[in-house]
Amino acid sequence: MKTRIKKITNVKLDNDAVREAGKILKEGGLVAFPTETVYGLGADALNARAAEKIYAAKGRPSDNPLIIHIAHMDALGRIVSDIPEQAHALAGAFWPGPITMIFNKAECVPYGTTGGLDTVAVRMPDHETARAVIDAGGGYIAAPSANTSGRPSPTMAEHVREDLEGKIDMIVDGGSVEIGVESTILDLTVTPPMILRPGAVTKEMLEGILGEVAEDKALLGADSKEAPKAPGMKYRHYAPKAKLSVVEGQTEQVIREINRLSREKEEEGSRVGIIGTEETVGRYDCGLVKCIGTRQDEATVASRLYAILREFDGEDVEYIFSESFSGDGIGSAVMNRLLKAAGHHVIHT
Ligand code: TXA
Ligand code: MG
Numbered sequence: 001m002k003t004r005i006k007k008i009t010n011v012k013l014d015n016d017a018v019r020e021a022g023k024i025l026k027e028g029g030l031v032a033f034p035t036e037t038v039y040g041l042g043a044d045a046l047n048a049r050a051a052e053k054i055y056a057a058k059g060r061p062s063d064n065p066l067i068i069h070i071a072h073m074d075a076l077g078r079i080v081s082d083i084p085e086q087a088h089a090l091a092g093a094f095w096p097g098p099i100t101m102i103f104n105k106a107e108c109v110p111y112g113t114t115g116g117l118d119t120v121a122v123r124m125p126d127h128e129t130a131r132a133v134i135d136a137g138g139g140y141i142a143a144p145s146a147n148t149s150g151r152p153s154p155t156m157a158e159h160v161r162e163d164l165e166g167k168i169d170m171i172v173d174g175g176s177v178e179i180g181v182e183s184t185i186l187d188l189t190v191t192p193p194m195i196l197r198p199g200a201v202t203k204e205m206l207e208g209i210l211g212e213v214a215e216d217k218a219l220l221g222a223d224s225k226e227a228p229k230a231p232g233m234k235y236r237h238y239a240p241k242a243k244l245s246v247v248e249g250q251t252e253q254v255i256r257e258i259n260r261l262s263r264e265k266e267e268e269g270s271r272v273g274i275i276g277t278e279e280t281v282g283r284y285d286c287g288l289v290k291c292i293g294t295r296q297d298e299a300t301v302a303s304r305l306y307a308i309l310r311e312f313d314g315e316d317v318e319y320i321f322s323e324s325f326s327g328d329g330i331g332s333a334v335m336n337r338l339l340k341a342a343g344h345h346v347i348h349t
Contacts, residue, residue: 004170005161011132017172018129022136024169025050030057032146032160033133034174035125037098037183037199038153038306039160040069040143041168042133045079048112051142057167060149064232065115066142067100067183068122071131075139079120081106084188089209096126098179098200102187113142115231119189129174144232145182146171152238152306152341155180159310180303181333185230186213195219196230198333200302219336238341240309242273244320246342249349251323255283257349258321262287265319273312275322277301288317298331305334309341321347 006017021031028050031042041058043050045068055062068079073091076083080103087101105120114120125131134141145153148163157173164171184199184206192212195203198219206213218228228234247254247261262272263286272287278294290308293300312320322338324346325331339346 001166001169003161003165003168005157005173006170007173008129008132009174011128018132018136021133021170021172022138025133025137025141028053029169030054030167031133031137031170031172032154032157032164032168033130033143033172034127034157034177035069035130035143036127036178037125037181038155038177038179039146039157040125040130040141041146041160041164042069042137042141042143044138045069045113045140045142046108046110046138048110051110051113054142054144057164058144058147058149060144061231063115064144065117065121066113066144068109068113068120069130069134069141069143070122070124070139071096071134072139073124076122079106079109079122079140080104086193086210087188090186090188090206091124093209094201094205095124096131097124098126098183099123100183100185100197102185102189102196104189119187121185123183127174127177129172133172150239152240152309153182155303155306159307162310176303178303179299179330180305180307181330181337184333187229190214194229196228197233198336200299200330200333202329202332204329238306238309238337239343240320240341241313242317242320243345244309244322244342245345245347246322246324246338247347247349248324251280253349254323255280257347258323259283259285261321261347262319270318271316273315273317273320275308275320277323280323287321288312288315292322295325298325298329298334301325302330302334305337 100123185197
């Protein structure tokens with residue numbers, strides 16, 4: 001299959017490309033498009049055959065449900081069986097935006113989209129191009145991250161091309177995404193509502209609206225014996241080719257330990273990558289050092305994380321040592337993804 005790649009920088013000026021994407025989606029095809037979190041791989045969510053194509057293109061396990069993307073609040077009523085009061089409050093506060101809510105599904109949503117579940121995940125993205133493509137495609141677009149299963153999520157069209165060129169009908173290139181980690185997932189079918197995946201909408205922000213909010217215990221770390229409640233979270237996502245270790249402790253000690261470990265590996269003849277920050281990159285004296293962002297603003301770290309992991313894959317490093325981050329605010333999403341990529345391999349200094 002030939003994959004068409006079209007740039008959309010302004011949905012009004014690039015209306016032909018939006019219409020082309022919409023036509024492909026309505027005919028049951030696959031279109032990757034940017035959102036504010038990561039690029040999504042879209043298909044008509046109400047067409048089971050179209051949704052199935054997503055699994056084939058990504059190599060995704062069929063029990064891993066898809067998120068339905070909508071562009072307007074009135075679309076929600078058609079795909080869920082009831083809208084809890086809390087959902088209105090959350091939508092008012094955070095939609096369009098980086099939060100996915102889980103509801104009981106309406107009959108019209110095929111099990112092919114929900115991985116066989118009676119619940120459905122829904123998100124309204126805050127991205128002009130995403131919303132235009134959703135509208136043009138009929139209003140209900142299933143979209144997982146547009147990567148091959150097991151690779152870091154794509155934050156630029158080039159990443160989508162690396163993974164999916166030849167396997168999907170079209171890639172809409174809208175440049176780099178803003179946030180860089182996937183949406184927060186909140187299950188509204190349980191009491192209290194439960195966070196199944198941390199993202200840019202944090203627990204504190206949700207508590208501000210809902211009061212009590214629970215967190216899936218499986219998010220707590222490698223020691224957890226629980227199976228994650230979001231089926232996709234049990235797979236070892238975001239795994240770089242190199243062995244990634246996260247080094248925790250006070251910054252000075254972390255720098256010293258990463259220098260020591262990197263030198264040791266280089267003396268053994270291995271290629272080493274280091275993930276540092278604006279504040280620290282000048283302090284490393286070996287390895288291939290990359291700057292992920294500034295400690296002053298961990299949103300910058302979130303937006304570079306997946307691109308850095310992909311860059312290291314392309315540079316054939318065998319070991320990567322990364323500094324760790326606060327775990328506050330968006331830092332909790334960063335640490336969740338980084339620790340998963342590391343298979344929870346942490347070195348304490
Ligand atoms: O930011 C995002 O959410 C991006 C962009 C494209 O919108 N999408 C995304 O989709 O991250 P995906 O498929 O890569 O991740 C969806 C996650 C998976 O872990 C899946 O198991 C979970 O959502 N999920 C979907 N439906 C669910 C449901 N009914 N119950 C529990 N978990 C669900
Ligand atoms: Mg994904």
